[in-house]
Amino acid sequence: DTGVSQDPRHKITKRGQNVTFRCDPISEHNRLYWYRQTLGQGPEFLTYFQNEAQLEKSRLLSDRFSAERPKGSFSTLEIQRTEQGDSAMYLCASSFLDHYGYTFGSGTRLTVV
Amino acid sequence: DQQVKQNSPSLSVQEGRISILNCDYTNSMFDYFLWYKKYPAEGPTFLISISSIKDKNEDGRFTVFLNKSAKHLSLHIVPSQPGDSAVYFCAAASSGNTPLVFGKGTRLSVIA
Numbered sequence: 001d002t003g004v005s006q007d008p009r010h011k012i013t014k015r016g017q018n019v020t021f022r023c024d025p026i027s028e029h030n031r032l033y034w035y036r037q038t039l040g041q042g043p044e045f046l047t048y049f050q051n052e053a054q055l056e057k058s059r060l061l062s063d064r065f066s067a068e069r070p071k072g073s074f075s076t077l078e079i080q081r082t083e084q085g086d087s088a089m090y091l092c093a094s095s096f097l098d099h100y101g102y103t104f105g106s107g108t109r110l111t112v113v
Numbered sequence: 114d115q116q117v118k119q120n121s122p123s124l125s126v127q128e129g130r131i132s133i134l135n136c137d138y139t140n141s142m143f144d145y146f147l148w149y150k151k152y153p154a155e156g157p158t159f160l161i162s163i164s165s166i167k168d169k170n171e172d173g174r175f176t177v178f179l180n181k182s183a184k185h186l187s188l189h190i191v192p193s194q195p196g197d198s199a200v201y202f203c204a205a206a207s208s209g210n211t212p213l214v215f216g217k218g219t220r221l222s223v224i225a
Binding site for chain 2: 004033035040041042043044045048056091093100101102103104105106107
């Protein structure tokens with residue numbers, strides 16, 4: 001297993017466009033998390049899945065954001081009608097149930113111009 | 114409202130000396146604490162953790178101390194090496210498997 005993979009690594013998009021990011025977790029991990037990190041800040045929780053069920057969503061996750069994890073494997077995070085404030089690093093992590101040693105991917109850096 | 118605070122944005126230490134990174138938390142429900150390390154262009158990597166039933170946990174050059182009454186934890190790195198230069202994040206969670214809450218990070222520079 002090569003760890004948590006995120007695609008793409010970088011994305012530049014125009015304001016108002018939709019973008020979708022993909023995360024492939026470690027295959028044995030039940031839980032998958034999405035975080036967002038902006039300059040000078042730590043990772044901020046967005047949402048997480050246990051298998052295919054989305055268990056919690058942060059208030060940061062506006063209705064323009066949607067995440068899925070079909071079949072409990074990879075996950076996608078879609079942002080509709082992007083805004084400049086969406087520019088950030090989007091981090092995906094996975095873990096075993098009840099384990100806090102998350103394994104993070106390298107992130108997708110989104111720039112909205 | 115920041116529940117996990119790292120008040121020092123940066124720290125410089127000479128190679129071979131001790132690095133001490135500090136973290137404070139406000140949520141008394143937190144009972145599990147972790148430190149992550151992040152290099153540029155990579156995701157954070159787990160370093161060391163401690164549960165609230167302990168006040169110290171050691172792993173090689175890294176030791177985490179927890180003071181529950183002060184709601185404070187610290188990471189000690191001894192001896193510091195240039196390869197330790199990175200951003201260190203403190204994180205916390207409460208039982209019931211709530212997602213980790215991260216601090217803003219401290220950038221450690223170890224000078225040779």
